[in-house]
Amino acid sequence: MSVPPIISMHDAQGVHIDSALELLSEFWLFAQAHLAPETNEIKATPDAHFFLHQLNGFLLPQHRFALAKKDHESVGCVALSELHNDSYPNACEMHCLYVKPQFRGQGFGHQLIEQALLWAQELNHSHLIFNPLGESESLRSIYSKFGFEEIPPLSHTNPSPSHLLMLELR
Numbered sequence: 001m002s003v004p005p006i007i008s009m010h011d012a013q014g015v016h017i018d019s020a021l022e023l024l025s026e027f028w029l030f031a032q033a034h035l036a037p038e039t040n041e042i043k044a045t046p047d048a049h050f051f052l053h054q055l056n057g058f059l060l061p062q063h064r065f066a067l068a069k070k071d072h073e074s075v076g077c078v079a080l081s082e083l084h085n086d087s088y089p090n091a092c093e094m095h096c097l098y099v100k101p102q103f104r105g106q107g108f109g110h111q112l113i114e115q116a117l118l119w120a121q122e123l124n125h126s127h128l129i130f131n132p133l134g135e136s137e138s139l140r141s142i143y144s145k146f147g148f149e150e151i152p153p154l155s156h157t158n159p160s161p162s163h164l165l166m167l168e169l170r
Contacts, residue, residue, distance in 0.1 A: 005068070005069045006066050006067070006068055006069075006111055006112065006115045007066060007067045007068075007069055008064065008065070008066045008115075009055070009058070009059060009064075009065040009066060009067070016067055016074070017052075017055070019067055019074035020055050020065065020067060020074070020077065021048060021051045021052060021055060022074070023067065023074055023076065023077040023096075023098060023100075024051040024054055024055060024077070024096060025045060025051055026098065026100065027077065027096045027098040028045065028046070028051070029045065030098060030133070031133055034133040035133070057081070058079040058080075058081065058095075058096075060081075062081070062082050062123060063079070063080060063081040063082070064079065064080040064081075064116075064119045065077065065078070065079045065080075065096075066078055066079075066112065066115050068099065068103075068108040068111060068112055070103060070106075070108075075099060075100050075103040075108055076097075076098055076099035076100065076103065076108045076109065076112055077096055077097075077098055077112070078094060078095075078096060078097045078098075078112035078113070078115060078116050079094070079095040079096045080092055080093070080094055080095070080116050080119045080120060080123075080128075081093055081095060082125075083129055083154075085154045087151075087154055088126070088127040088129065088154075088166065089126070090124070090125055090126040090127070091125060091126065091127040091128070091129055091166075092119075092120050092123065092125040092127070092128055092129070093128075093129050093130055094113075094116045094120075094128055094129070094130035095130070097109065097112055097113065097116070097130065097132075099112070105138075109142060110142060113142070113146060116128065117146070117167075117169075120169055121169060125169055126168065126169055126170050127166055127167065127168055127169060128166070128167045128169060129151070129154070129164055129165070129166045129167075130164070130165055131163070131164055131165075132163075132165055143165055146167060147167050147168075148165040148166065148167045149165065149166055149167070150163050150164070150165055150166075151163075151164050151165065151166045152164070
């Protein structure tokens with residue numbers, strides 16, 4: 001299997017912004033479906049300004065955002081930001097880990113997680129935390145291969161049917 005290219009938005013041209021906004025919108029729908037599965041009630045999708053604001057937040061100096069590409073198509077994304085909490089000092093949070101359904105199982109998610117880990121280490125974080133949203137045996141297997149362990153909810157998170165995972169980086 002060839003390694004999928006990962007494009008950091010800090011290094012990218014403006015041409016990738018539309019792809020990033022499209023993937024953030026798809027991730028938002030995916031997250032809504034997983035955060036409220038029992039109601040099957042998905043909120044109206046926010047407008048493009050909402051996602052542009054979110055993307056701009058991921059482009060701040062201590063934050064990161066990347067796209068996974070196959071040929072000329074953006075097929076997945078991941079974001080990383082600082083996480084201020086009392087339980088895990090110097091932690092960061094992985095957000096928006098998403099791969100389009102037709103491209104799952106091809107190594108894109110694995111590469112995006114590896115990119116987030118590289119960023120976390122470059123930024124000298126001690127813990128990487130994220131909410132995996134989806135529950136499947138294949139996802140749990142990927143996360144356990146990286147060494148992620150389940151942790152209780154942090155004080156800043158809203159209660160949800162999902163759980164949090166943490167990876168100690170040092």
